[in-house]
Amino acid sequence: MSVRFTVNGRKVSANGEARQSLADFLRESMNLTGTHLGCEHGVCGACTINVDGQPTRSCLTLAVACEGSEVHTIEGLQNDRVMIALMDSFHTHHGLQCGYCTPGMLVSARDLILRGKAGNDADIRRGLAGNLCRCTGYTNIVTSIAAAAAALAAQEAA
Numbered sequence: 440m441s442v443r444f445t446v447n448g449r450k451v452s453a454n455g456e457a458r459q460s461l462a463d464f465l466r467e468s469m470n471l472t473g474t475h476l477g478c479e480h481g482v483c484g485a486c487t488i489n490v491d492g493q494p495t496r497s498c499l500t501l502a503v504a505c506e507g508s509e510v511h512t513i514e515g516l517q518n519d520r521v522m523i524a525l526m527d528s529f530h531t532h533h534g535l536q537c538g539y540c541t542p543g544m545l546v547s548a549r550d551l552i553l554r555g556k557a558g559n560d561a562d563i564r565r566g567l568a569g570n571l572c573r574c575t576g577y578t579n580i581v582t583s584i585a586a587a588a589a590a591l592a593a594q595e596a597a
């Protein structure tokens with residue numbers, strides 16, 4: 440099967456098997472290895488990317504189902520102002536250890552901030568319920584996201 444969509448603003452076509460996941464297409468055909476695979480059945484959130492602006496499990500999404508979609512991986516969000524604030528904050532507040540969960544965490548956190556759902560720790564923890572981390576105990580991740588949200592709010596108020 441052949442489908443066309445955009446990845447990080449670039450037009451691509453996928454010609455793989457109908458059963459190929461979007462995650463495998465991105466990693467194997469596009470070398471976009473910032474999309475991580477953990478459980479490969481929709482539980483851990485490591486593979487979370489944006490499809491048409493929505494955080495999406497790329498392990499559960501078939502590449503052939505993306506006809507006409509706009510896909511953004513962690514690599515395509517490097518210049519996004521919310522993502523920049525999040526990456527700075529994860530660095531400052533030690534929001535990662537091994538980093539395996541981090542791309543998915545950042546994509547989910549960006550969505551929380553954009554939707555105004557990162558106003559307090561309880562909201563952030565609820566919003567991250569679909570992203571598992573085996574290293575951090577979550578405290579520093581939540582602190583990082585709260586600090587990024589506060590920094591962005593202060594920028595907007597200035």
Ligand code: FES
Binds near residue numbers: 481499
């Ligand atoms: S690898 Fe997709 S949810 Fe775990």
Ligand code: FES
Binds near residue numbers: 534536537
């Ligand atoms: S930092 Fe290691 S799994 Fe989250």
